[in-house]
Amino acid sequence: MSEAHNKKAIVLLSGGLDSATVVAIAQSQGYTVYALSFDYGQVHKVELHAAARVAKAQQIEQHAVIKLDLAALAHSALTGSGVVPKHRTLEEIGEGVPVTYVPARNTVFLSLALAWAESLNATDIFIGVNALDYSGYPDCRPEFIHAFESMANLATKIGTDGNQIRIHTPLIAMTKGEIVRTGLALGVDYSITTTCYDATESGEACGSCDACLLRLKGFGENGIADPAPYRALTE
């Protein structure tokens, strides 16, 4: 912990439960956090508002939002060309590559984080990927993260100057319940986060998409109610 004191870290921040927890973990390890969010044509702009709220509440050093025209290159339910699935079982959520998959998303996001890291002379990047709940996403697996890290160390001046670029994935092996428990212990205010794939403009979650079901399970495992707003579950 002390060795990281005053060290800079880039944290990928979506404004959801996971990334808000990652910000708190990085800070608890002594890192000064530079948060990076993307406006990539996602249906739910509401998550960018959540990212801004989290950045403010958790007093991060700097919050950059990169506009990225990913929708021109990629098609998925998250960029407006598909339908968000609802009411799936937790088994269905874990199987196969979901329709909400955005091609090469974590590769693109980590690459831009790497560019910022090199600019800031930082060697540490945090991302809230989780290999349990999202086993269907190839770019959430530990082997992908390790391969990206190896590549990053060859790609950059800072990586080839004798430093070691590290991609930190503190949530990768946690259940959603463990993530919530960790964040609560670190004082994360989950009422301002938005996880839902299909939130209303004011940020009310649907309660039935994959992300909501996993999130609700996480709070359920801790025996407490999710403080974030949900719309009436009558749909």
Add this chain to the structure above:
Amino acid sequence: MSEAHNKKAIVLLSGGLDSATVVAIAQSQGYTVYALSFDYGQVHKVELHAAARVAKAQQIEQHAVIKLDLAALAHSALTGSGVVPKHRTLEEIGEGVPVTYVPARNTVFLSLALAWAESLNATDIFIGVNALDYSGYPDCRPEFIHAFESMANLATKIGTDGNQIRIHTPLIAMTKGEIVRTGLALGVDYSITTTCYDATESGEACGSCDACLLRLKGFGENGIADPAPYRALTE
């Protein structure tokens, strides 16, 4: 050549001599070319005009230009915060990491090419990196390319479905003279390409920056004049 017939390839296209040659090489190998360019806050927008000319002249299948706010994250002479060096010797050009280095640039560009490749169900990406002239750029070295390729195959649905994503670097071991000779043999019209780091708005090259010096050397080695426009070399 026949095995690649009608196969799709993404080609990173800057509008310079190298990438115009790469388009011709990919086409000569039977690939249908999808060209990808970036508007990343570079000083010389003129290269985007050159990319559009090359895309048209070489009759590529589709040309996408992605607007990318890289300048917000990275500082270099190519994104407006430095001075382009002039009149350096070829030895000076080859040494160290140049001021024109854009942090993680090829990582970011290849990542977006990968996103497009996965969307198009394509497995082949071409990039005109050269390890001889640009030895100072870590992301132009073969070991970086190999690491990116390994990562890409773990990052994507297409890469984990039994296909092999390949990053093609046909120029990586060529001298500039060999690149020019290859392109001329394939009918590339170099008069419409722009390589200069400091071109005028109408596309006239300066003749004295690193890129111009290397390019002029390439034509010189073939005993012919560069057909591209240069402004009066009296500065």
